Amino acid sequence: MVTADAVWAALDEIPDPEIPVISLVDLGVVRDVAVDGDHVRIEFTPTFLGCPALEVMRRAMEQKVEELGGEPEVAVIQDDSWSTDRISPAGREKLREAGFAPPTPRAAGATTLLQLQSKAFRCPYCGSTETRLENIFGPTPCRSIRWCESCRQPFEQFKTI
Amino acid sequence: MPGNARAQLLLDLADDELILGWRDSEWTGIAPTLEEDVAFSSIAQNEIGHARALYELAAAELGTNADALAFDREPDEYRCAPLVELHLMDWAHTIARRYLYEEADRVRLDALKASDDVELAGLAAKIDREETYHRLHAEMWAGRLRDEPRFRDAVEELWPYALGVLAPEQRAELARRVGLEPVDAKERGSHTSELAELWNEMTEVRRSAPGATW
Numbered sequence: 001m002v003t004a005d006a007v008w009a010a011l012d013e014i015p016d017p018e019i020p021v022i023s024l025v026d027l028g029v030v031r032d033v034a035v036d037g038d039h040v041r042i043e044f045t046p047t048f049l050g051c052p053a054l055e056v057m058r059r060a061m062e063q064k065v066e067e068l069g070g071e072p073e074v075a076v077i078q079d080d081s082w083s084t085d086r087i088s089p090a091g092r093e094k095l096r097e098a099g100f101a102p103p104t105p106r107a108a109g110a111t112t113l114l115q116l117q118s119k120a121f122r123c124p125y126c127g128s129t130e131t132r133l134e135n136i137f138g139p140t141p142c143r144s145i146r147w148c149e150s151c152r153q154p155f156e157q158f159k160t161i
Numbered sequence: 162m163p164g165n166a167r168a169q170l171l172l173d174l175a176d177d178e179l180i181l182g183w184r185d186s187e188w189t190g191i192a193p194t195l196e197e198d199v200a201f202s203s204i205a206q207n208e209i210g211h212a213r214a215l216y217e218l219a220a221a222e223l224g225t226n227a228d229a230l231a232f233d234r235e236p237d238e239y240r241c242a243p244l245v246e247l248h249l250m251d252w253a254h255t256i257a258r259r260y261l262y263e264e265a266d267r268v269r270l271d272a273l274k275a276s277d278d279v280e281l282a283g284l285a286a287k288i289d290r291e292e293t294y295h296r297l298h299a300e301m302w303a304g305r306l307r308d309e310p311r312f313r314d315a316v317e318e319l320w321p322y323a324l325g326v327l328a329p330e331q332r333a334e335l336a337r338r339v340g341l342e343p344v345d346a347k348e349r350g351s352h353t354s355e356l357a358e359l360w361n362e363m364t365e366v367r368r369s370a371p372g373a374t375w
Contacts, residue, residue: 048291050203050210078214079283080290110293113301135196136294136301137203141210145199161290 002070007033007040010064017053017060018140021098024057028086031077040070045082048141048161084160095158096124101146103158111160116144123148124155131155167278168222169240172230173349174269175215176241177326179231180356181262182208183363184245193252204259204295211288218280232367236360242349244322246356253306257315260303261323261339263296268327268334322347 011033012025024030031043042061046054058074065072084103087095092102101124107115116136119129128150135145136159144157186205192198216227223230244262249255270292273285306312316339323339324332324346336343 048207048210049214049287050207050291052206078217078287079280080286081283082287110290111297113297116297135199136298137200139199141203141207141291159294161293 002035002038002040002065002068004033004035006068007035007042007065007070010068011042011061014057014060014064017056018051019095019098019100021094022087022091024061026088026091026094028088028091029057029082030061031081035070038069038071039073040065040068041073041075043075043077045077045079047082049078050141084158087158099124099155100143101155101157103160106160121146121157123151125153126151167281168219171215171219171222171281172240173242175212175219175230176239177245177262177266178208178215179212180239180241180359181245181258182206182212183359184248185259187248187250188255200298204298207291207295211291214284214288218284228367232364236357237352239352239356239360240349241352241356242322242326243347243351243353244319244326246353246359247319247322248355248359251315253309253311253315254319256299256302256306257312257319259295260299261316261319262326263292263299264338265323265326265335266292267296268331268338272331316341321345325349 008025008030011030012023014024016022016024016027027047029045029047031045032041033043034041042065044058044061054076058076061074062072083106085106087102095102101121104115104120116133119131121131122129123131123146126148128148130149131146132149133144134147134154138145138156142159142161144159145154146157147154182205185201185208188197188201189205190198192201212231213227216230220226220230244258247254247258249258267289270285270289274282274289276282276285303312320339320341321344324335324343325348327335329346332343332346
């Protein structure tokens with residue numbers, strides 16, 4: 001008999017395909033797990049729509065449910081319910097330890113250039129806020145590139161969405 | 162909204178994002194700076210991701226799949242606005258297009274977010290949040306090039322095309338935002354010869370092995 005707790009625990013073992021220090025549960029993309037007999041329905045909220053890892057995540061979730069003996073149904077919810085605010089505190093800490101500056105909280109309004117140029121962004125290596133924006137875009141849609149003036153090295157900043 | 166009108170609207174949106182994403186991707190490796198290689202590649206990837214999500218909604222409506230809608234139609238069946246298909250290998254025009262498209266897209270997304278169609282309004286809200294970063298990039302460049310004659314000429318040249326991205330009733334809002342007078346729009350529904358060339362390249366692999374799975 002598959003239980004929701006067992007499914008959550010199994011999903012927590014799936015690393016993010018592009019930032020493997022953090023699990024899908026830490027990333028906050030699993031919105032709900034509903035178990036009805038063998039049928040397991042997972043509500044999955046994609047991060048960035050342009051993220052090439054979405055299909056990989058989806059297949060990994062199906063596989064975990066099958067390993068538990070369940071029949072998976074992954075429903076992709078394409079609305080505004082995922083935000084970087086859904087990354088768990090543990091997930092944020094793991095990101096920082098791996099050299100990714102975690103996202104700042106989603107503000108009431110949309111991000112502005114002024115905000116990106118402000119002192120709100122802390123270097124994940126040395127903790128300094130003497131950092132500047134190098135590029136709004138980075139190696140994946142979810143990341144920007146910043147430069148730390150204190151320890152003089154570039155770092156990746158999670159975009160807030 | 163009747164099913165066909167909804168599918169049509171979704172295809173307008175999806176085709177704009179797919180074709181613009183394709184055009185933006187043409188800068189990968191040849192942009193004026195390395196940072197812009199990264200920026201244009203990332204923007205292109207994200208626009209194509211938006212297209213995929215929109216095609217999926219349209220596909221559910223039309224009983225097909227997103228790939229078939231993206232690649233298996235003939236060039237004259239695409240619904241994209243002429244603005245996005247222009248082949249512009251010039252930085253001033255490229256930035257002018259990004260700037261005008263993002264401004265037009267913002268007007269369109271604001272309307273969709275307020276729609277009674279919950280599924281489409283939810284997706285528009287998600288897309289809009291991601292587009293914020295595309296807009297910041299476009300605004301940064303538009304600000305930097307504002308006094309450059311080549312950029313001003315490019316904006317003026319593309320202005321009728323930008324109006325054609327939107328429905329007639331949304332155009333006054335775009336004119337207000339960018340500070341230009343409304344003119345006759347280059348309407349959606351006909352295509353430049355440049356789309357057929359793009360289509361030829363874009364669908365080449367898929368046409369070379371029909372029905373293959375990858």
